[in-house]
Amino acid sequence: MDWTPTRAAGLARLAQFLPAAGPAYAERRNLDLGPQDRSNISALSPWLRRRLITEDEVVAAVLARHSYAQAEKFIQEVAWRTYWKGWLELRPQLLVRFNAERIALKAELEGDSHLARRFARATSGETGIACFDAWAEELRDKGWLHNHARMWFASIWIFTLRLPWQLGADFFYKHLLDADPASNTLSWRWVAGLHTQGKHYLARAENIARNTGGRFAPHGQLDEAAAPLTEAAPPLPVTPLASAQRHDHGPCALLLTEEDLHPESWEIGGEVKAIAVLPSASVAQPDSPAALFSQGALDDAAARAQAHFGIPASVVEADRLPGWLHGQGLTTLITAEAPVGLIGWQLAEVARRLASDGAALLQLRREWDDLLWPHATAGFFKLKTRLPTTIARLGLDPATPRLL
Ligand SMILES: Cc1cc2nc3c(=O)[nH]c(=O)nc-3n(C[C@H](O)[C@H](O)[C@H](O)COP(=O)(O)OP(=O)(O)OC[C@H]3O[C@@H](n4cnc5c(N)ncnc54)[C@H](O)[C@@H]3O)c2cc1C
Incomplete structure (x- = not known):
């Protein structure tokens, strides 16, 4: 690829x-x-x-x-x-909860050498289950796995290796070129049996052999009878979606983030006077495939935006955005809606600060999402x-x- x-x-x-x-x-x-x-x-x-x-x-x-x-x-x-x-x-608190659990488990790794050893063997591909070890290596080297391999990997992690699903989701998130808070976290929960309660995904040797063209056949190595996971936390209520925001007229600045790097198709009413680019939100190791993809994507979008709107784009850290906007003599910052996640949380803080300065961050939602x-x-x-x-x-x- x-x-x-x-x-x-x-x-x-x-x-x-x-x-x-x-x-x-x-x-x-x-x-x-x-x-x-x-x-x-x-x-x-x-x-x-x-x-x-x-x-x-x-x-x-x-x-x-x-x-x-x-x-x-x-x-x-x-x-x-x-x-x-x-x-x-519709349930933004789930990611807050996941994040807290993930951080607590990372801390537990420090103090629990048995768990730390099992975790290290899984992430470095030394479990002795050939398919799992190959996928761990492929993920680290290439930053990408086939959907079925992701399902098998997550299932073996949870039900055969008996490792916490949150640590598996964290491992994926750090390495995937397509790391996405919603698809990743919720797919891990789906495999575990926490999304549709009681319905889990069990990796089976026969299914792996058939769908990998016989490259792998972990007969006798997998727990094919494990029960779904359960959790004590109650299901979260559905929070209704806020109405989509619009920008109909007036001068504005654009903010590009990794949530949407095609500003040429944003519905912007009014004249674009300045462009800011939020630095990469990737949590991957510097120079890893995921970090390089992330940075390259931002550079590509910045170059296209400059050409399309005919003005330069500059990289601006989230906490400097209010000052930067003020310096441009503008009070409206337009971006594409950032769903729940690292960028969404950063933008919520930017919006609060801009509002207290009499300025505004408008997040445009695409019709597909709306x-x-x-x-x-x-x-x-x-x-x-x-x-x-x-x-x-x-x-x-x-x-x-x-x-x-
Ligand atoms: C444990 C686990 C973790 C995952 N983590 C991520 C993640 O962090 N980021 C991510 O983008 N996807 C994630 N997925 C979903 C899915 O595996 C990938 O989107 C898919 O493998 C991408 O391959 P593709 O582009 O060839 O998909 P195709 O099969 O060609 O499908 C076309 C497009 O549809 C979407 N799509 C397909 N399947 C899914 C799916 N199950 N969930 C969501 N979107 C899907 C993707 O945008 C994909 O590019 C995860 C799945 C599992 C089981």
Whole structure:
């Protein structure tokens, strides 16, 4: 795979994958053919995660080539990202809770040498379970794993190695090129049986052998009868989504963050006078594949924004943003809505400070999110059934009249 962190490279990968997005994807997507062959899946997640390319343009490109019925499976997978984001957006406290648990467990590692040894063996790929060890290495070296390998890995981590799921999610988050608070945290909870209570995902040797073309066959090494995890904390209530913000007129500055790096398609009313770029939010090791992708994506977006709006872009730390905006003689800072997570939390603080200075941070929500997030109240099914009307509403399918 060529993981060049630019929009152009994302679009090139999309074009290359399009012929396989129809029935071939539905038939073959579960196969993990190994790092040398990713032809059966799109591998678009690092670009989609940062919106170097967007969900709606991927869906439109697919529907220009296949009918909705032919590409339904692929489109539904794209919508899983939306579902996880929406689900967390409606229960933001879950990430706060996860973060506290993660920090407490990291501290426990310091004082518990038995747990620390088991954790080190898993993350360095020395468990003796060949598939798991290979995926640990692939994750560290390449920063990416096939979806099925992520499911098997998380399941073996939780049910065979009996390690805390929060530490596994933290390990993934530090290494994945597509590290995303919602997809990552909630997928780990789904595997553990905490998302749909009592329904967990158990990795089975036979399934691994079949879907890796026999590269791995961990017969007798996995706990294939483990019970789902349970947790004492009560389920969180659904917090209704705040209305989407708009910017209709007046001069403004733009803020680019890794949550959305395609400012050319933001709906900005009014003249853009200045551009700031928030430094990378990656928690990966410097010079690791994930850190390099993250930095490259920001550089690419800054260069495109400069060319598109015809003004320079400068990197500005979050705590300097109010002063920077004031220095530009502006009172409105526009960015794309940052969902729950590190960037979202940083922006909440920026918004508070700007408000106390008589300025404002406006977070624009894309229509795709605005139409679908409210349906992430329970399981995926509810959101999935909204896809055809959402696609028609947004005019993404040439075969369907646009709904206004
Ligand atoms: C334990 C675990 C952790 C994960 N952590 C992340 C993460 O941090 N970031 C991340 O982007 N994805 C995560 N995923 C979801 C999924 O594995 C990846 O999005 C997918 O493997 C990306 O490969 P692809 O681009 O080839 O997907 P394709 O199969 O080609 O699907 C197309 C697009 O649909 C979306 N998509 C597909 N499957 C899922 C899914 N199950 N959940 C969410 N979106 C999906 C992605 O944007 C993907 O690029 C995780 C899954 C598991 C089981």
